[in-house]
Amino acid sequence: MITSNTPRADNPLRSDDDSRLNRIAGPSALVIFGVTGDLSRKKLMPAVYDLANRGLLPPGFALVGFARRDWADEDFEKVVHEAVQEHSRTPFNEDVWAQLRRGIRFVQGEFDDPQAFERLRSTLDELDRERGTMGNHAFYLSIPPRSFPEVTQRLRESGLAEARDGSWSRVVIEKPFGSNLQSARDLNDVVESVFPPDAVFRIDHYLGKETVQNILALRFANQMYEPIWNAQYVDHVQITMAEDIGVGGRAGYYDGIGAARDVIQNHLLQLLALTAMEKPYSFNAADLRLEKEAVLAGVRLPKDLATATARGQYTGGWQGGEQVVGFLDEDGMNPESITETYAAMRLEINTPRWHGVPFYLRAGKRLGRRVTEIAVVFKRPEDSLFALSQTSDLGQNALVIRVQPDEGVTIRFGSKVPGPVMQVRDVTMDFGYGHAFTEASPEAYERLILDVLLGDPPLFPRHEEVELSWKILDPIEEYWESEGKPEPYRPGTWGPKSADDLLARDGRTWRRP
Structure with a gap:
C-alpha cells in the first residue's frame, strides 16, 4: 500500500x-x-x-x-x-x-x-x-x-x-559522475539526451544510510539543536571518512582518481550540504535539492591552497600487527603515480548562518581506523565562572554524528568530577542505533533501489549538485597536479604532517576518533 x-x-x-x-x-x-x-x-x-x-x-x-x-x-x-x-x-x-x-x-x-x-x-x-x-x-x-x-x-x-x-x-x-566539471557536464548531456532529468537517478549510497538521513531528523525534529546550529555558537565542523585498508585490487581504478575525486567530491560534500543546509520547506526532492544546492553554491575556497589543503600517499610498514605494502607497491600501480590516498581541505560557506566557520574535510586510506563522522565543535563560553585550573581537562563541546561503523550520535560536554572541589572535565552521552532500536537498519541500497522503483528521488543528487561539487574540487585538483608528488605518511597513522599543520594554523587540531 x-x-x-x-x-x-x-x-x-x-x-x-x-x-x-x-x-x-x-x-x-x-x-x-x-x-x-x-x-x-x-x-x-x-x-x-x-x-x-x-x-x-x-x-x-x-x-x-x-x-x-x-x-x-x-x-x-x-x-x-x-x-x-x-x-x-x-x-x-x-x-x-x-x-x-x-x-x-x-x-x-x-x-x-x-x-x-x-x-x-x-x-x-x-x-x-x-x-x-x-x-x-x-x-x-x-x-x-x-x-x-x-x-x-x-x-x-x-x-x-x-x-x-x-x-x-x-x-x-x-558514481563517479565524471572526473571533473567538463566530463560531468558531458556525461549529463549524454544521459539526459536519452532520459528526462526526473528519470535519471544518480546513486550516492551514503545518502541511503540511516545515520545520514538522521542528520535531517536530528536538526529539524528537535528544538534543542537548530537554535545553536550557526556561526554564533559553532567554532568549526570536521567531516572525516577514514579507512584502515589500502587500495588493494582497486589499484588500476584508483590511480588517477585519488581520495578527493573518489569520496570528497560526492560523499563528503553531500554530508557538508546536509549539515549546513537551511530548513527545507518540505522533504520532497525539489525542496531538499534547492537547499543543498544553495550550500554548495556558497562554498568558498581559500585563496592560498598551499595552506588550506593537504594530500598524502601511504607508504609500506606495519599496521595492525602485519606488514603492509605502500601505495606505489600495490599490484598494478604505476610506481611514479602522484595520485593521493589522503586528502584534506578547509572550506568556508558564504551564507549568513555559517559566515566565518571553517569546514574541514578529510578522507584517506591506511589510517588509524575505519570511521566516517561529522563533528560539530562548539565555541567555548565567553564568560566562564570557572578558574582555568578547574577546567584544565575540559575541551570544547561537540556533537558527533557517527555514520559508520557503530552508527549513532555522541554529545561531548563538561561535567563536575565527583569530589569536594569544583573540577570540570569532558564526559560523553552516546546514542547507538543498535541499542535504541530492535530492528536492524536496512542496507543503503535497499532504500535507494526502492526509491528508484517508487520514483521517489529526494536522496539522489541532480546534475546541478554534481556540477557544483566539481566547481569546488577542480581548482584544488589543478593546484595539486602542479605541485608534484604527495607527502608520504605511515600506515596506521592519521595522515601526513601537512594535514595537522592545516588545522594548527587556525589554532585547532583534528579529532582522533
Missing part, C-alpha cells in the same frame, strides 16, 4: 504517513548491467532479495541480468542465489526465494551489440505479459562510467528508454 506524502499545511516537514505502513513498489522490472561485478553480487542482488523478504516488492517483480557471460536463465539464478545466501541482511526464506526466482532472467551480450538490446527488449516484453511488470523498467548501470554513453544510446535505439502508455523507464547511474 502506498501512502500519501503530501505535507500538512501547518507543518511542511510533517507528513500524513503512518509509520506502520510500508511503501511498496508497484509492478516493475530491474535490469542490472554489469551484473557479474562485485557491486551487483555483494550489494544489489542481496538488496533486491531483502526488499522482497520485507514485503516491499510486488509478487510479479522481475530481475534481469545483462552481461557478456554465456549463461542461461538457470545459471544466473544460481549466481543470484549464492549472492543472497552469502550477503543478504535478512534471513533466507524459501517461499520468498521461490517467488523471486520466477522473475529472474538473463540476457547475454556486449554493450555495442544492437542485437543484444533487441533480445533485452524481447525479454522485458515477455515479462510484461507473464509477470505483469506493465512496461515499468529501471536500468541499473553498474558499469564503468566510460560505458554509460554507449549503453544509454543503445537503450534509446532499442526503444527501451522511452516510457509507453503510462509506464515509466528510469536509469540508475553509479
Whole structure:
C-alpha cells in the first residue's frame, strides 16, 4: 500500500504517513548491467532479495541480468542465489526465494551489440505479459562510467528508454559522475539526451544510510539543536571518512582518481550540504535539492591552497600487527603515480548562518581506523565562572554524528568530577542505533533501489549538485597536479604532517576518533 506524502499545511516537514505502513513498489522490472561485478553480487542482488523478504516488492517483480557471460536463465539464478545466501541482511526464506526466482532472467551480450538490446527488449516484453511488470523498467548501470554513453544510446535505439502508455523507464547511474566539471557536464548531456532529468537517478549510497538521513531528523525534529546550529555558537565542523585498508585490487581504478575525486567530491560534500543546509520547506526532492544546492553554491575556497589543503600517499610498514605494502607497491600501480590516498581541505560557506566557520574535510586510506563522522565543535563560553585550573581537562563541546561503523550520535560536554572541589572535565552521552532500536537498519541500497522503483528521488543528487561539487574540487585538483608528488605518511597513522599543520594554523587540531 502506498501512502500519501503530501505535507500538512501547518507543518511542511510533517507528513500524513503512518509509520506502520510500508511503501511498496508497484509492478516493475530491474535490469542490472554489469551484473557479474562485485557491486551487483555483494550489494544489489542481496538488496533486491531483502526488499522482497520485507514485503516491499510486488509478487510479479522481475530481475534481469545483462552481461557478456554465456549463461542461461538457470545459471544466473544460481549466481543470484549464492549472492543472497552469502550477503543478504535478512534471513533466507524459501517461499520468498521461490517467488523471486520466477522473475529472474538473463540476457547475454556486449554493450555495442544492437542485437543484444533487441533480445533485452524481447525479454522485458515477455515479462510484461507473464509477470505483469506493465512496461515499468529501471536500468541499473553498474558499469564503468566510460560505458554509460554507449549503453544509454543503445537503450534509446532499442526503444527501451522511452516510457509507453503510462509506464515509466528510469536509469540508475553509479558514481563517479565524471572526473571533473567538463566530463560531468558531458556525461549529463549524454544521459539526459536519452532520459528526462526526473528519470535519471544518480546513486550516492551514503545518502541511503540511516545515520545520514538522521542528520535531517536530528536538526529539524528537535528544538534543542537548530537554535545553536550557526556561526554564533559553532567554532568549526570536521567531516572525516577514514579507512584502515589500502587500495588493494582497486589499484588500476584508483590511480588517477585519488581520495578527493573518489569520496570528497560526492560523499563528503553531500554530508557538508546536509549539515549546513537551511530548513527545507518540505522533504520532497525539489525542496531538499534547492537547499543543498544553495550550500554548495556558497562554498568558498581559500585563496592560498598551499595552506588550506593537504594530500598524502601511504607508504609500506606495519599496521595492525602485519606488514603492509605502500601505495606505489600495490599490484598494478604505476610506481611514479602522484595520485593521493589522503586528502584534506578547509572550506568556508558564504551564507549568513555559517559566515566565518571553517569546514574541514578529510578522507584517506591506511589510517588509524575505519570511521566516517561529522563533528560539530562548539565555541567555548565567553564568560566562564570557572578558574582555568578547574577546567584544565575540559575541551570544547561537540556533537558527533557517527555514520559508520557503530552508527549513532555522541554529545561531548563538561561535567563536575565527583569530589569536594569544583573540577570540570569532558564526559560523553552516546546514542547507538543498535541499542535504541530492535530492528536492524536496512542496507543503503535497499532504500535507494526502492526509491528508484517508487520514483521517489529526494536522496539522489541532480546534475546541478554534481556540477557544483566539481566547481569546488577542480581548482584544488589543478593546484595539486602542479605541485608534484604527495607527502608520504605511515600506515596506521592519521595522515601526513601537512594535514595537522592545516588545522594548527587556525589554532585547532583534528579529532582522533
